[in-house]
Amino acid sequence: HRPSMRTPTEMIVGLVLCPCGLLLTLTGTLAPSWRQVSLVPNQPMDVVWEQGIWDICRERQSTHDRLCGQADELGYFEQVPVRVAQGLMPSSLVVTLVGLVVAALGVRCWQPEPRHLVAGVAGLVLLLSGLMSLVPSSWYTQELWALPAPPGSTLTVGYSLVLSYLGSCLEILGGLALALSFHHCCKER
Numbered sequence: 001h002r003p004s005m006r007t008p009t010e011m012i013v014g015l016v017l018c019p020c021g022l023l024l025t026l027t028g029t030l031a032p033s034w035r036q037v038s039l040v041p042n043q044p045m046d047v048v049w050e051q052g053i054w055d056i057c058r059e060r061q062s063t064h065d066r067l068c069g070q071a072d073e074l075g076y077f078e079q080v081p082v083r084v085a086q087g088l089m090p091s092s093l094v095v096t097l098v099g100l101v102v103a104a105l106g107v108r109c110w111q112p113e114p115r116h117l118v119a120g121v122a123g124l125v126l127l128l129s130g131l132m133s134l135v136p137s138s139w140y141t142q143e144l145w146a147l148p149a150p151p152g153s154t155l156t157v158g159y160s161l162v163l164s165y166l167g168s169c170l171e172i173l174g175g176l177a178l179a180l181s182f183h184h185c186c187k188e189r
Contacts, residue, residue: 007107008114008181010178010180011103011106011114011177011178013173013174014103014122014123014126014174014175015103015104016174017173017174017177018103018126020170021166021169021170021171021174022097022171024163024166024167024170025089025164025168026167027163027167028089028133028137028161028163028164029090029133029160031159032050032055032057032068033052033161034140034160034164035050035140035147036048037050037051037150037154038153038156040150040152041152046060046061047059047060051076051158052158052160053085053136054086055069055070056069056071057069057070074150075148076148079143079147081139081143085136085137088136089133092130092132095125095132096126096129096130096171098125099122099123099128099175100126102118102121102122103122103123103178105118105122106119106120106121106122106181116182119178119181120178120182123174123176123177123178123179123180124179126171126174126175126178127172127175127179130169130170130172130173131172134165134168134169134172136164138165140161141161141165144157
């Protein structure tokens with residue numbers, strides 16, 4: 001049996017989607033715009049409050065003056081969906097990094113044959129990391145309008161929440177692709 005010099009397609013797909021998902025999830029975790037609060041009473045019309053899971057920023061859109069580190073007067077950071085996101089999003093990033101290291105060991109980068117079992121395990125780890133970031137993103141979206149905000153203001157989804165969703169989905173798809181390596185493992189036996 002001669003070793004194939006081609007890397008299996010599912011491994012290539014997994015190794016493309018998962019790092020992209022990691023970058024999107026990292027940006028979504030760090031950037032302070034999970035929710036935008038606009039048309040706040042007793043504030044100028046062009047003031048927008050951007051609320052993330054770590055920070056609140058106030059931006060005046062006409063001048064693009066942005067000031068972060070705003071006081072949390074309404075108890076936004078004490079809300080359960082925000083606290084869960086603060087725990088699960090960084091945990092997901094760490095699990096993704098571990099999964100990518102395991103995937104690199106399983107995919108045939110420097111060996112004649114890929115290690116299908118190792119790549120499959122990496123797929124399961126990356127699938128888990130995608131689910132770990134999808135849960136807080138989904139829960140936050142569900143509770144978006146229930147989280148405290150000034151009465152009469154307008155609430156919209158921020159770009160960080162969208163990036164977190166997309167990153168989670170890419171990690172889940174990449175993890176599933178790598179988990180398909182188990183098929184080759186079973187076929188070899």
